[in-house]
Amino acid sequence: MSNFGFYVIPVVLAITVILGILKKVSVFDVFLKGASEGINSTFSIAPSLIGLITAVSMIKASGALDIFANFAEPISNIIGIPAQIIPLAILKPISGSGSIALLDNIFKNFGTDTDIGKIASVIMGSTETTFYTLTVYFGCIGVKKLRHAVACALVTDLVAIVCSTILVKLF
Amino acid sequence: MMNYIWGFLMVISVISSFVTGRIKELSDAVLNGAAESVEFIISILGMMALWTGIMKIAEKSHITDFLSKIFSPFIKLLFGNGSLNESAFKAVCMNITANLLGLGNAATPFGIKAMKEMQKSNLNSEYATNSMIMFIIVNTASLQLVPTFLCTLRQKNGSENPLNILPILWLTSIIALVFGVAITKLMEKAGNNNE
Numbered sequence: 001m002s003n004f005g006f007y008v009i010p011v012v013l014a015i016t017v018i019l020g021i022l023k024k025v026s027v028f029d030v031f032l033k034g035a036s037e038g039i040n041s042t043f044s045i046a047p048s049l050i051g052l053i054t055a056v057s058m059i060k061a062s063g064a065l066d067i068f069a070n071f072a073e074p075i076s077n078i079i080g081i082p083a084q085i086i087p088l089a090i091l092k093p094i095s096g097s098g099s100i101a102l103l104d105n106i107f108k109n110f111g112t113d114t115d116i117g118k119i120a121s122v123i124m125g126s127t128e129t130t131f132y133t134l135t136v137y138f139g140c141i142g143v144k145k146l147r148h149a150v151a152c153a154l155v156t157d158l159v160a161i162v163c164s165t166i167l168v169k170l171f
Numbered sequence: 172m173m174n175y176i177w178g179f180l181m182v183i184s185v186i187s188s189f190v191t192g193r194i195k196e197l198s199d200a201v202l203n204g205a206a207e208s209v210e211f212i213i214s215i216l217g218m219m220a221l222w223t224g225i226m227k228i229a230e231k232s233h234i235t236d237f238l239s240k241i242f243s244p245f246i247k248l249l250f251g252n253g254s255l256n257e258s259a260f261k262a263v264c265m266n267i268t269a270n271l272l273g274l275g276n277a278a279t280p281f282g283i284k285a286m287k288e289m290q291k292s293n294l295n296s297e298y299a300t301n302s303m304i305m306f307i308i309v310n311t312a313s314l315q316l317v318p319t320f321l322c323t324l325r326q327k328n329g330s331e332n333p334l335n336i337l338p339i340l341w342l343t344s345i346i347a348l349v350f351g352v353a354i355t356k357l358m359e360k361a362g363n364n365n366e
Contacts, residue, residue, distance in 0.1 A: 008274065008319065009274065012225075012274070012277075016232070016234060019232045020228040023232040023233065025232050027228050030224075030228050033227055034224035035221065035224035035227075037223050038219035038220040038222065039216060039220050041280075041283055042219045042220075045283070046212050049208055049212055050209065050212070051177060052180075052208075053207060053208035053211060054200075054204035054205050054208060055181055055184070055204075057200045057201075057204030057207065058181065058200045058204060059184045059187075060200065061188070061199065061200035062187040062191065062193055062197050063187050063190070063191035063193050064184055066191070067190065100324070104324060107328035112325045112328050112329065112333075118336055118339070121325060121336045121340070124318075124321055125313070125321045125336070125340045125343075125344070126313055126343040126347060127311070128310055128312070128313045130311055131176065133307060134176075135176075136279065136282075137283065137286045137303075137307060138303070141287055141289075141290040141296075142290075142296065143296070143297060143298065143303070144174070144297045145298045148355065148359075149299055149303070149307050149308075152304065152307075152351060152355045153311045156312055156347050157311060159346065159351065160313075160347035163346050163347060164340075167343055168339060
């Protein structure tokens with residue numbers, strides 16, 4: 001069952017191409033047209049990605065997350081989030097690859113099927129790399145005033161973090 | 172807002188590195204970060220090209236029309252009737268489909284396409300529209316049927332049942348989605364035009 005994931009991409013590609021051929025679409029020509037649009041939009045978001053990824057690696061290297069985790073600990077104790085989870089909860093909205101490394105670390109130290117391992121898994125799966133999403137999606141179209149986007153997105157993440165702790169302990 | 176976020180990240184990391192004495196690490200991070208970001212862009216370049224190409228085929232062979240029909244009640248509920256133009260609507264559907272299937276890398280190109288289409292009907296191009304924000308929130312709740320990567324990582328670390336967290340995961344995502352959508356709708360109603 002856990003191999004299921006490997007089937008998703010090939011099956012999606014095959015279905016699309018087969019349906020395209022059946023509908024008499026000139027699949028390769030159409031693919032090329034779409035692909036060149038994709039390349040253009042990647043280059044259009046490149047400057048904002050360079051700026052943000054550099055800022056994120058600076059944050060990771062500076063130790064700011066440890067400082068922040070210390071401040072957040074008393075608050076998280078009230079809600080009942082295990083202290084070992086806090087760095088993950090803080091890093092996930094900022095960095096996808098960073099949080100994967102951290103999750104791997106949590107699995108190695110506390111196991112995958114313990115409460116901590118399960119809470120970490122659920123947090124990982126139910127939250128998004130919010131700042132990355134905000135930067136890429138708004139950066140690529142040049143929107144500068146995000147209005148309530150940041151607040152609402154972070155609240156959504158926070159709800160997911162609190163819920164994952166409560167639900168794992170409940171079941 | 173973007174200016175504040177980026178500026179905040181920069182300033183906080185410099186100050187923290189002074190406090191924690193990790194100035195050398197920070198200086199390395201500046202150099203490596205810029206280099207890494209270019210590597211990252213090159214690595215997503217292929218993904219972007221591949222998936223936008225595939226989406227074009229899906230469009231021409233009316234797969235996206237079919238998906239739009241399935242998701243349209245859900246999308247109309249969230250975004251309001253007629254607030255998305257046809258291309259934006261389709262891109263949003265493709266993005267949701269890719270997310271549900273756990274194809275995060277494919278979801279991003281569709282998401283960018285959706286944002287670009289929404290921007291076309293934006294009257295004040297510096298401000299985020301309600302639809303754009305709602306779209307971000309739907310992405311933030313990150314509802315996936317099969318989080319492939321997460322399950323693989325659990326299995327690699329010796330989980331007896333890598334998939335046993337899925338029901339809790341779905342429930343958490345749904346609760347977060349409902350909550351996020353509710354608060355976004357409230358903010359829309361409040362007519363919050365601040366940054």
